[in-house]
Amino acid sequence: MLTSPGDTPYPVIQAANTLRRAWTAAGVQTAPHTAVILGSGLSRIADDALLSGAVAVPYASIPGMPVTRVKGHHGRFVAGGGQLIGAVLLQGRSHIYEGWSAIEATYSVRLLAELGVRTLIITNAAGGISPIMRPGDLMTITDHLSFVDISVLQQKNSASAWFNREPRVWSQRLLSTAERLTTPLRVHSGCYAMMSGPNYETPAEIRMLRTCGADAVGMSTVPEGIVGRQLGMDVLGISCITNAAAGLSDGPLSHQEVSETAFRVEKEFVDWLHKLLAAVVDTARD
Ligand code: HPA
Numbered sequence: 001m002l003t004s005p006g007d008t009p010y011p012v013i014q015a016a017n018t019l020r021r022a023w024t025a026a027g028v029q030t031a032p033h034t035a036v037i038l039g040s041g042l043s044r045i046a047d048d049a050l051l052s053g054a055v056a057v058p059y060a061s062i063p064g065m066p067v068t069r070v071k072g073h074h075g076r077f078v079a080g081g082g083q084l085i086g087a088v089l090l091q092g093r094s095h096i097y098e099g100w101s102a103i104e105a106t107y108s109v110r111l112l113a114e115l116g117v118r119t120l121i122i123t124n125a126a127g128g129i130s131p132i133m134r135p136g137d138l139m140t141i142t143d144h145l146s147f148v149d150i151s152v153l154q155q156k157n158s159a160s161a162w163f164n165r166e167p168r169v170w171s172q173r174l175l176s177t178a179e180r181l182t183t184p185l186r187v188h189s190g191c192y193a194m195m196s197g198p199n200y201e202t203p204a205e206i207r208m209l210r211t212c213g214a215d216a217v218g219m220s221t222v223p224e225g226i227v228g229r230q231l232g233m234d235v236l237g238i239s240c241i242t243n244a245a246a247g248l249s250d251g252p253l254s255h256q257e258v259s260e261t262a263f264r265v266e267k268e269f270v271d272w273l274h275k276l277l278a279a280v281v282d283t284a285r286d
Pocket of ligand 1: 219242253
């Protein structure tokens with residue numbers, strides 16, 4: 001029963017216990033310290049992990065967990081196996097543009113906090129706005145703009161107090177860690193703009209975003225980042241630039257173009273993520 005606006009209206013504790021039970025039954029360590037949310041076309045690291053003994057638990061089996069309907073988003077937790085010690089991968093996310101509320105779309109992050117996750121890595125596919133961004137580049141998120149007129153914090157009585165204390169969502173420490181990794185991909189840093197979607201932007205909106213200082217644009221990540229930070233996690237966001245944003249190249253944008261670019265760089269992206277996970281574990285020990 002909900003007794004105050006600050007209560008979480010979903011069974012997060014029950015969900016965490018369900019996941020722990022599934023992991024215990026499969027012989028997987030039940031207390032991950034790091035989680036990676038995998039965006040459109042970026043989930044091959046989870047497929048590889050499954051081939052080397054990791055275990056998948058479908059979102060549909062977890063109480064309260066929204067089930068994603070976007071093509072290419074499997075909707076499952078992947079953990080265990082040789083390379084994923086202490087990490088859990090979320091293969092697919094729920095978006096606000098699918099009709100989920102901000103609270104529902106960030107349920108997974110509240111669940112991760114309940115499981116004890118301290119480091120949250122959020123990936124997404126994004127359109128490049130800055131002229132230096134080319135399809136296939138990566139961008140670590142140093143700051144964001146949100147053009148979605150909702151706040152994931154509205155349910156919390158303490159929201160304004162928290163935001164006055166913690167205006168910074170994206171971890172400087174994790175950004176420095178990511179900067180030191182080597183990869184054949186070009187890695188930039190920049191400002192991510194979240195639009196509500198599901199339609200791509202108009203060329204006029206992209207001109208506005210560019211004037212506002214956005215380097216890339218997408219339809220996710222910001223709500224998850226804010227909730228993760230609010231719950232005390234260190235948060236890193238990474239965009240894979242899959243296309244030039246609307247009006248910056250010839251021809252219409254399509255989900256197919258997004259998937260094709262992500263597919264083209266997926267091996268390098270997986271290698272980079274593995275290095276990141278190893279480095280995160282190392283720096284957590286410092
Ligand atoms: N706009 C919004 N979201 C996106 C884009 C884009 O150009 N590319 C991939 N996700």
